[in-house]
Amino acid sequence: MPIHLDIVTPERKEFSAEVEMVEIPGIEGELGVLPNHAALVTSLKPGELRYKLDGKETVLAVGEGIVEVQGSSVAVLTDLAVGDADIDEKIVEEALKRAEDRLKEIPSDEAEEQAALQAVIAKSIAQLQLKRRR
Amino acid sequence: MANLRDIRRRIKSVKSTAQITKAMQLVAASKMKKAQDQATSGRAYADLLNKILVNLKEKTEDISHPLLEEKTEGKDLFLLVATDKGLCGGLNTNLFKKLEAASTKDAGFIAIGRKGAAYISKTGRDLVADFPVSDPAKFADIKPIAKFITEQYLEGGYKRVFVVFTNFVNTISQIPHAEQLLPLSPFTLGEIRGYEGVGGDDEVKEVSAEDSKVGYLFEPSAEEVLETVLPQFINNSIYQMVLEAHASEHSARMVAMKGATDNANGMVKDLTLEYNKVRQAAITNELLEITTAMKALE
Numbered sequence: 343m344p345i346h347l348d349i350v351t352p353e354r355k356e357f358s359a360e361v362e363m364v365e366i367p368g369i370e371g372e373l374g375v376l377p378n379h380a381a382l383v384t385s386l387k388p389g390e391l392r393y394k395l396d397g398k399e400t401v402l403a404v405g406e407g408i409v410e411v412q413g414s415s416v417a418v419l420t421d422l423a424v425g426d427a428d429i430d431e432k433i434v435e436e437a438l439k440r441a442e443d444r445l446k447e448i449p450s451d452e453a454e455e456q457a458a459l460q461a462v463i464a465k466s467i468a469q470l471q472l473k474r475r476r
Numbered sequence: 477m478a479n480l481r482d483i484r485r486r487i488k489s490v491k492s493t494a495q496i497t498k499a500m501q502l503v504a505a506s507k508m509k510k511a512q513d514q515a516t517s518g519r520a521y522a523d524l525l526n527k528i529l530v531n532l533k534e535k536t537e538d539i540s541h542p543l544l545e546e547k548t549e550g551k552d553l554f555l556l557v558a559t560d561k562g563l564c565g566g567l568n569t570n571l572f573k574k575l576e577a578a579s580t581k582d583a584g585f586i587a588i589g590r591k592g593a594a595y596i597s598k599t600g601r602d603l604v605a606d607f608p609v610s611d612p613a614k615f616a617d618i619k620p621i622a623k624f625i626t627e628q629y630l631e632g633g634y635k636r637v638f639v640v641f642t643n644f645v646n647t648i649s650q651i652p653h654a655e656q657l658l659p660l661s662p663f664t665l666g667e668i669r670g671y672e673g674v675g676g677d678d679e680v681k682e683v684s685a686e687d688s689k690v691g692y693l694f695e696p697s698a699e700e701v702l703e704t705v706l707p708q709f710i711n712n713s714i715y716q717m718v719l720e721a722h723a724s725e726h727s728a729r730m731v732a733m734k735g736a737t738d739n740a741n742g743m744v745k746d747l748t749l750e751y752n753k754v755r756q757a758a759i760t761n762e763l764l765e766i767t768t769a770m771k772a773l774e
Binding site (some may be wrong): 348349351352353354355360368369370380381382383387406407408410412417419420458 | 517518520521526527528529532614615616619623647665692693695696700701704705708712713715736
């Protein structure tokens, strides 16, 4: 029995198909979803999302967001979802460097700004890891 | 009577103006289509977000979150979504009228688009910030705006936040609209927005609490999920409204440019008529002179 996986960003529907298994980087740790999973909503951590389609595994880098699991459907709402072919290593590296430099400059009491930068860094690292593995 | 060369020059210049306006009209038409498509393709995200919000509401009986609480004191903050460029008919004028009607002079203002920022500072209002948004709008452009507004709301002592933008009804009708963004009301969360937007004739999925009550497990907790969902909701609301404004801008420009092209073509026609009349008159004159000269020689 397949699971229906939807990956949507505010800009468009990135992916929508029946898959065999999904692995999601949840805020509480990796989350493997097989059919008939309990209804669940959790936050998404920047990282790698894997799904298996016809026995073939595909990996996408995802950003922050929310995951909704319900019976045999999984919906991922995120601000970023890219496959390794679409990642431009140079651009991501630059973004990562900028964020790291900025993180060193700002005073440590600006927790919110730091959290935002750390999110950018996590997102960039997730993309780079995915790209370099190939 | 104007001389021939002057008229010829005017015809040429009006013709090239018509060419430019025609090109602008076509560009605006294709951009409008793109903005509409963009708004429609974001629909899936909004639907899912609504569904989760409705369920969260059920789960957390007395949800309390700074973004949901009504404040009693403070000024209003307005986000004005205007255009960067002119030549779009009465779009901005109508928008500014709406802003004037909805706001008090002492409120704070944030502008998207150069025309909006210019208007606010020209009329002596308090311009807190202005942001550029690329066209077509990128979601990444909206995030810092949403973050800034949320910060201003939480720490800047503002009571309510409104967004004033032009709502796209159809190609010939765009209506300025003021929508309250913050505080989010726990009652309207997850409900259909108060305006009908781009692709409004598409079936809008009404998310009723009954249909979508699933009894989710929230991980780590409903409160923490709410903490991530609310900012996303604000991001997405602003993004959708900016798309509305962009679709309106392009359709208004398209209509304005079509009018300009038609006027220019009408003018070319009139001028050509006049040109021919003058030419005829000149020829008649010349003939007259020749015949008179012949008569005198006889």
